[in-house]
Amino acid sequence: MKLKYILGTALLGSLSFSSCMEDFSDVNTDPSIITTPDIRYLFTQGLNDFIPSDYWSWYYDFTNMLHWGQVTVSGNTNLLNQPANSSGIGNVVRILKVMREIDYQVESMTDPVKAAQYKHIQSMMKTLVVFMGIQDTDMYGSMPYSEAAMARYTTPALLTPKYDTQEELFTSFDEDLKNAFEVLSNPVVVDGNNVNQMSLGYQDYVYQGDSKKWATFCNSLRLKVAVRLLHVNKEKALQIANEVASHSEYLLTSNGDNCSNNFVYNQGSEWYHSQEDPAPGYGTKVLVDFMVENKDPRVRFFFAKNDLNSKVVQAFFDSEAELGEKCESKIPDFIMDKVDYEVVNGKKVFKGWKAPGEPWVRYYGMPLTINASSDEAYTDYYDPTGKLHKVQLNGTELSYEVASALQMEMYEGNRDYTYPDAPGAEIVQDKTDRPFYAMYFSAGEVNLYLAELKLIGANLPQSAQTYFNDGIKNSVEAWDYIAGANHIPYYDTPFDSNEATIDLKDGEVDALLTKEAYQLNGVDDLEKVYIQQRLNFIFMPNDMYVSMRRSGVPTKDSKYLKFENFSKDGSDYILPRRFPMFAGNPTDLNYNNYEQALKDQGFTIGSGAENLNSERVWYDKGAPEFGAGPNF
Structure with a gap:
C-alpha cells in the first residue's frame, strides 16, 4: 500500500499539447518541445484530471461506504474485510500540480495586462482544487496543501511539504473560494481599465468558460465547507451560509435548462468513465x-x-x-x-x-x-x-x-x-x-x-x-x-x-x-x-457517508428510514469514522512530517475497527454516533 499524500516531488509531466503548437520557423528549437504551454490547455488538462469518483474509489472506498452506509449489501460476512485503499481517494495532487503550473506561468509574465487575462482561469482551477481537497481530507484528516507540489517552483526545491491540519485546511479552503469568487464575479482591472478574460469555450466542457456559472459554483461550494464546520465552529459555519446567501445572484438553487447550472461532467463522446466493473x-x-x-x-x-x-x-x-x-x-x-x-x-x-x-x-x-x-x-x-x-x-x-x-x-x-x-x-x-x-x-x-x-x-x-x-x-x-x-x-x-x-x-x-x-x-x-x-x-x-457521519441519520428509532442493526442479535457493529492510515517508509523524504501528522491527530496505524471508530478527524469531533440522530 503506497504512502498517501507525498506530494512534494510531484511535477507536471509533458507540457506538450499538439493543439498549442506554434510556428517554430524563427526559433532554433525542436518543435516537439514547448517550454511555455498554452494556459487554456493546461486548464483542460486539469479538468481532465478532475475525477472525484474513479475506478479505485468505487472498487474499494465507495463500495465500502455504501455498505457501511446501508445503501447496498453484498452478502459479505464482514463488512470490514476489505479496508479502504489509500490509492482510492486522494487525488487532489493530480489537479493541484496543474494549478501550480498555471499560477507559475501567469506569474512569470512580464506584461501585467496579459497576465490579468488569465485571472478567471486561475480562479476556476482553484475551485476545482478545493473541491478535491475537501474530499481528500474528509476521511484522512491532515494532508499537504499549502506547500504541496511546490518542488519545481522553489529554490532549494521544497521536497518536504508540511501537513496542514484539517482546521488549517478548511480555513484555506474557505479563503481560497472567497478569493476565487471575488475574481470571478467582478471585472478584472489593470491601471483603471477592465481586462477581457481569455476565452475557454469548449476547452471547458463543464461551463464553457461561463464566468457567471463558475462564480455561482464557487460561491455555493462554500456551503460544503460550512456544513462540515457545524460541530467544531458553528458560528463560522452560519457566517459562511449568510455570506453565500447574500450573493443571491450567484447561488446554485435551480438546475437550469438541461441541468446547465449544475456541475455535470462529461469528457467527450468516447469517455466511458471506466473500463472495469466494480459491483457494489x-x-x-x-x-x-x-x-x-x-x-x-x-x-x-x-x-x-x-x-x-x-x-x-x-x-x-x-x-x-x-x-x-x-x-x-x-x-x-x-x-x-x-x-x-x-x-x-x-x-x-x-x-x-x-x-x-x-x-x-x-x-x-x-x-x-x-x-x-x-x-x-x-x-x-x-x-x-x-x-x-x-x-x-x-x-x-x-x-x-x-x-x-x-x-x-x-x-x-x-x-x-x-x-x-x-x-x-x-x-x-x-x-x-x-x-x-x-x-x-x-x-x-x-x-x-x-x-x-x-x-x-x-x-x-x-x-x-x-x-x-x-x-x-x-x-x-x-x-x-x-x-x-x-x-x-x-x-x-x-x-x-x-x-x-x-x-x-x-x-x-x-x-x-x-x-x-x-x-x-x-x-x-x-x-x-x-x-x-x-x-x-x-x-x-x-458525501453520503460524510452526511451520515456528521448527522447520525438514518436513526435507530426513525419513523421514516431506520438505521438497522447489522447483527441479527441486535449487537452494535462498529463502523469506521475515518479511513486507515498505514505505516510510512523511513526512506521517504516526507516520512517525518507524515509521522508527526499522525501523532498530532492521535491516529493509530492500521485498520482496527475500534480505532477507526474512536479516532476522529478534527471536524468530526462532537458529531453524534452513527444512528443516534442530530445533536444540535
Missing part, C-alpha cells in the same frame, strides 16, 4: 422499501429493475407446469404478492401487476443483516441452493436476479445489458457504448444544505421548507436528467407490453412532496433534511 451490490431492503413506499422516482435511477418481468414470471409458471413436482424454481413470495394471474387448463397465466404496478413492482432490496445469505428466513432473497431462481424450459436453463442492484450504468457508459426473457428466447442486448455523464455538484445539494443551515440558525432569506422542497425537486429532476443522458435501461423504452418506462412522469414530484417524510412540519425536520441529503448523494458515496 444490491440495494438494502430498508432503503429500497422506503423509496418505493413513497414512490420516490430516484429509486428508478439509482437501482436496476429486477429480472422478473412478465415474460420471466410466465417462464416460472411454464416450468412449473412442465416439470411438476420436479420443478425446484420458485418466485419469491414478496414478488408473487404483486402478480395477478389466472389458471387456464391447470396452468398459471400472467395477467398483470397488482398495485403499485410497474415499474414499482420491479424494485426490491436485500436484507442487510450480516450472514443473511445463510439465514433460512431470507431464503427467498438469497437462494442458498442456487435452484429457486433458476428456470429450466425449452431445453435451456437460466438464473434470474430477484433484487435490484445499484444501477452501474450511472457509473460507466460502456456496460452491456441483457434484457431478461424466458429460457430459449432470442437474446436481446443493449451493447451501445454511451458517453458517461456524472453530476458532482447540484442545486439539489445546495438547497438541502440551505435547509439544514436554516434549521440550525442561519439567517437566510427563504424558509427551511422552501429550500427543502426546492432541494427535493431539484434532486429528482437532475438525477432524471443524468439517467436519461446515460441511457440507462428502460429509461424511455420498455422491453415488453407489461412494462413501464422509468423516466420522470408529470406530477410525480408534486405527489412526492405530500408524503410525511418529505415535509417539514416541525416534527423531525432535521432528520428529514438529512434523509434527503442521503438520497441525493447515493452516487456520491463520500
